[in-house]
Amino acid sequence: MKRQPAAEENTDFEPIPVETRLGNALSQTPLLDIHTHLYDPAMGKMLLWGIDDLLVYHYLVSEVFRYLPVPYEDFFALDKEQQADFIWNELFIQHSPISESCRGVITTLNMLGLDVNKRDLKNIRKWFSKRTVEEHVNDVFELGNLRGVVMTNSPFDREEIQIWKRGFKRDSRFLAALRVDPLLINYKDTVPFLREQGYDVRPELDETTRSELRRFLSEWADKIDPLYLMVSLPPEFTYNVETSRHRLLTKVVLPFCRERKMPFAMMCGVTRAVNPSLQLAGDSMGRSSIESVENLCRTFPENKFLVTVLSRENQHHLCVAARKFRNLHPFGCWWFNNIPTLIDEITNLRFELLGLSFTPQHSDARVLDQLVYKWTHFKESLILTLGEKYSALEASGWEISDKDIQRDLKGLLGGEFETFCREESQNK
Numbered sequence: 467m468k469r470q471p472a473a474e475e476n477t478d479f480e481p482i483p484v485e486t487r488l489g490n491a492l493s494q495t496p497l498l499d500i501h502t503h504l505y506d507p508a509m510g511k512m513l514l515w516g517i518d519d520l521l522v523y524h525y526l527v528s529e530v531f532r533y534l535p536v537p538y539e540d541f542f543a544l545d546k547e548q549q550a551d552f553i554w555n556e557l558f559i560q561h562s563p564i565s566e567s568c569r570g571v572i573t574t575l576n577m578l579g580l581d582v583n584k585r586d587l588k589n590i591r592k593w594f595s596k597r598t599v600e601e602h603v604n605d606v607f608e609l610g611n612l613r614g615v616v617m618t619n620s621p622f623d624r625e626e627i628q629i630w631k632r633g634f635k636r637d638s639r640f641l642a643a644l645r646v647d648p649l650l651i652n653y654k655d656t657v658p659f660l661r662e663q664g665y666d667v668r669p670e671l672d673e674t675t676r677s678e679l680r681r682f683l684s685e686w687a688d689k690i691d692p693l694y695l696m697v698s699l700p701p702e703f704t705y706n707v708e709t710s711r712h713r714l715l716t717k718v719v720l721p722f723c724r725e726r727k728m729p730f731a732m733m734c735g736v737t738r739a740v741n742p743s744l745q746l747a748g749d750s751m752g753r754s755s756i757e758s759v760e761n762l763c764r765t766f767p768e769n770k771f772l773v774t775v776l777s778r779e780n781q782h783h784l785c786v787a788a789r790k791f792r793n794l795h796p797f798g799c800w801w802f803n804n805i806p807t808l809i810d811e812i813t814n815l816r817f818e819l820l821g822l823s824f825t826p827q828h829s830d831a832r833v834l835d836q837l838v839y840k841w842t843h844f845k846e847s848l849i850l851t852l853g854e855k856y857s858a859l860e861a862s863g864w865e866i867s868d869k870d871i872q873r874d875l876k877g878l879l880g881g882e883f884e885t886f887c888r889e890e891s892q893n894k
């Protein structure tokens with residue numbers, strides 16, 4: 467017997483639309499943002515916030531050059547405010563701000579209570595100038611309904627090293643992650659830096675070097691208490707036992723993560739500096755080898771792998787790989803995927819292949835205020851995609867309670883990630 471929609475069975479009441487129920491549940495589910503480039507407010511100027519940082523975000527820099535015939539170096543020679551003026555005028559005044567990064571600025575300013583339709587950058591600047599970072603952090607976390615963000619902490623960043631060496635009182639909402647790109651991407655060039663930091667390492671991975679590298683990771687992990695170790699990898703990264711990168715990964719990094727029961731996060735598919743003149747905005751992408759991810763998950767069943775990929779073409783295979791390896795946890799619609807069209811597509815793929823056993827989004831925010839729009843825009847999409855899944859489920863005869871919805875959202879918005887971090891990898 468085909469299930470009649472509830473409304474026909476009982477005409478004296480209209481069921482609450484699932485999107486409304488999802489919206490209500492979302493407002494009661496504070497989220498954990500598992501990858502950002504934000505910093506604890508106690509780390510001072512490393513935490514970017516305010517209108518000028520919002521406008522000179524590298525996503526907008528690459529977009530403004532598409533209209534501006536000026537030489538790159540002339541733009542970068544301007545100070546931050548002048549660059550922001552340029553971007554505001556070109557991307558918001560001369561053209562409608564319809565790109566995701568531009569619309570994000572509008573969403574954020576509007577949700578902060580500013581009247582963007584005055585289109586008055588001077589007045590917006592004045593509003594921000596009266597804010598303190600403490601009140602701004604609280605307001606942004608409240609607007610985005612966040613309970614925490616994970617930073618990207620680099621033991622290779624001289625400014626950041628100094629701050630950790632000085633020490634500071636941590637804000638518990640800002641969790642740490644240990645970023646090791648220089649170790650795994652260009653180890654040989656990193657040897658002098660490591661030696662200068664007091665580690666007796668050499669280009670060859672002899673036993674002393676391997677134990678010194680493990681000491682380096684241990685000392686930083688003891689200092690910052692990271693949730694995971696992270697690296698971003700080029701599209702050409704493959705599981706190749708002949709490479710020194712493979713030896714570093716399998717003899718130093720993965721054993722360290724196993725010992726600490728810490729996931730290893732791989733962000734696959736970034737091609738750095740395809741246009742170096744664009745500086746931070748100059749990176750691009752390529753297709754990665756998900757087979758290499760599968761080889762790592764199979765060969766190291768006691769390691770846990772958090773993986774996100776930059777290529778749309780890799781997304782389906784990543785979901786299939788996650789069906790084969792429970793020590794593989796896909797996360798986020800990373801960078802060039804963080805647009806409504808692809809968020810919907812990727813999240814639907816994941817719901818349909820993985821159920822709820824993944825983390826659908828991280829913000830990658832570089833500027834505190836971006837948390838507001840990146841999460842607001844994502845929730846708009848989540849209400850549609852998850853709402854559709856719930857409606858399809860109800861049409862198939864399964865009733866979804868508000869408690870079910872709250873439980874599912876709690877998992878998607880940080881709970882599944884925290885379980886994955888806590889658990890021993892069962893993939894033995």
Ligand code: HDL
Nearest residue numbers: 503698733746800801830832
């Ligand atoms: O490598 C990364 O963590 C990337 O997220 C880059 O930081 C990139 O510049 C970025 O901000 N993407 O959103």
Ligand code: ZN
Nearest residue numbers: 501502503830
């Ligand atoms: Zn990032």
